Amino acid sequence: MAVGLILMSLIMTSIVGAYGSSSGTRAGVQSQASADAGIAAAYTGLFTAGNCAAQSTPGTYSSGSAPAYAALVQYDAGSGWIGGCPTATATRVKIVSTGLAQANGVNGASSGNSSKVEAVFAYLTPGVDASGVGMYLYGGGTVESNSTLDLSEASGAGLMIKNGSLDCSKNNTVINGSVLINGNLTFTGNCTVNGSAWVAGAATLGSGSVRDNLTAARVSPNPPGSHVGGTYTQSAVVPAVPGWAEIGYTPANWIDAAGIPYEVRTVTTAAACKLPDGSLGGTIAGKPVIINALGCPGGPTASNNTTVRLTSDVVIFAQSFDFSSVNQLKFDSSSSAAHRVWFVTPDYVGTDGLPTCRRSPAIENQGNFAVKNGFTIDDPISAMLYTPCAFDGNNGFEWRGQVYSGQYSSVKNNPVFTFVQVGIAGSDLDIGAATPPITRAQPGAVVSRRDLG
Structure with a gap:
């Protein structure tokens, strides 16, 4: 029991x-x-x-x-x-x-x-998301003659080349930051990279130096000795460079922080195509504007000693920007407020993942972004250049922002470049992919x- x-x-x-x-x-x-x-x-x-x-x-x-x-x-x-x-x-x-x-x-x-x-x-x-590196030179470029590039704000490489080489020649060029090159790196002058360098091809160091680490398929001299302050790794495997971002003339992509489309203003006459020595901005104070200057023959013009004072964010679309004959062209703020300016030459072939600069037919007649003799983007303005053609910067220009070019580009003769991330509507430049606009x-x-x- x-x-x-x-x-x-x-x-x-x-x-x-x-x-x-x-x-x-x-x-x-x-x-x-x-x-x-x-x-x-x-x-x-x-x-x-x-x-x-x-x-x-x-x-x-x-x-x-x-x-x-x-x-x-x-x-x-x-x-x-x-x-x-x-x-x-x-x-x-x-x-x-x-x-x-x-x-x-x-x-x-x-x-x-x-x-x-x-x-x-x-x-x-809503609005333009900041993305991309300081200088993205798809087809490569040259940096020379006392050039100073401050790319130190980049989390990785501040200068990237997708399909070309970086040539650093002549006197005393200093790149403060790191570089990533899907091609060759050639120092033929006293050039300094105050960061690391990743080079898929050959690194010819000449009289130059890399302060930190160097990864390259080949190096000269070999071993690099004092030309490399850190470690040299012989390898053709380098981090991936983002693909080319296809940016066309699509005003609908440009939405402000309130979800409102940018104003669009089309200019075609010689007078309207000329940048003002004075205020430039939206019709409504502080509201951004797209200036469609695609119909301006040869692109926007400017007189010597012109200061364009931005009252808002401004986007300028043009087939080319040739300021090479203009002495002292400055972009500044009309107040203490920070504004952004975009210089955009559209890539009309938006499906191939490659930069296409249509220098002909005449209806487009695209050309380079060329500056010379005192072109300045002044604090607190920041600027973004997008062109499937080339950036041709000479003789003491000063730039705050980003440069994104498709063809072999030049940075020469005492320029000062400071990386400020701006980005562009319609694309994430960090990955080279299109992004749809959002309105809320x-x-x-x-x-x-x-x-x-």
């Missing part, structure tokens, strides 16, 4: 334990699903302007009935995570969701009664997702 009671007790204990275990598993599945539902609710809500702030507790999406959850929104605008709805300067959003089981576990199986999930997303806002702030791709318990 006693043995039977003991056996019965053991059986009942086993049944109750199993029931508790199964109820705990069920609760865990339910609470996990509830937490995921909270992530989905917050993610979806962030696509609608004002939805986050309109919640009963702003920044918190919650449901008291099954699936029950509380999802808290945080954002990062560059200084760490802040609780609440994302601002216009946010670059990431985090959603932390706690979900509850519809039926709790029993007999102590309570670990699954609640689950917590964290998901981080990119946060996309919204979450983007998943950065990370994890269960917190």
Whole structure:
């Protein structure tokens, strides 16, 4: 009798334990699903302007009935995570969701009664996203004669060449930053790279030096000795250079931070094609403008000693920009406000992944961006040049921003270049891929997702 009671007790204990275990598993599945539902609710809500702030507790999406959850929104605008709805300067959003089981576990199986999930997303806002390196010279280029390039703000290589070589000749050129060349690197003068160099072909160092590390298929002299301050690695395998970004004349891609399309102003007469010695900007003060100068023969013109004072962001589309005969052309701000200017020569062959400079037919007659004798982009203005043709910079120009050229380009005779990331509408220059415009702030791709318990 006693043995039977003991056996019965053991059986009942086993049944109750199993029931508790199964109820705990069920609760865990339910609470996990509830937490995921909270992530989905917050993610979806962030696509609608004002939805986050309109919640009963702003920044918190919650449901008291099954699936029950509380999802808290945080954002990062560059200084760490802040609780609440994302601002216009946010670059990431985090959603932390706690979900509850519809039926709790029993007999102590309570670990699954609640689950917590964290998901981080990119946060996309209207406007031109900054991307790309300081100098992207698809077809290669030459840097010489006391050139000073400050590319130190780049996280990796600040100068990239996709299909060509970098020739550094003549006197005392200094590149403050690193270079990535899918071709050869040739120093025939006293040239210095204050960073590292990755060279898919031959690195001929001459009288020059690389302060940090050098990776190249071949090097001369070999070994490089004091020409390389760090380590020399013999290898033709170098980091990938992004492909060519195809930029056409597509005004619809240009959206401001409020989601409003840029004003478009078309100029064709000689007077209208001439850059003003004075203010230039949108019709509405502070609002950006596209100046369509594609119909200006030879591109925009300017007189000597001209200062163009920007009152807003300005995009200038032209078949070419030839300022080589202009002495002292400066772009400045009309106030202390920072503005951007884009000089864009469209690539009309937008499907081949290659720069196409149509120097003929005459209807297009595309040409280089050429500057000489005191061309200046003055702080707080930053400039982005995009051309499938060449950049021809001579005689003391000063540039803040980026240069993105398709054909073999020149940087000569005492120029000063400072990298400021600007980017361009319609493309992510970091990867050389098209990006569709967005008209409202919204979450983007998943950065990370994890269960917190």
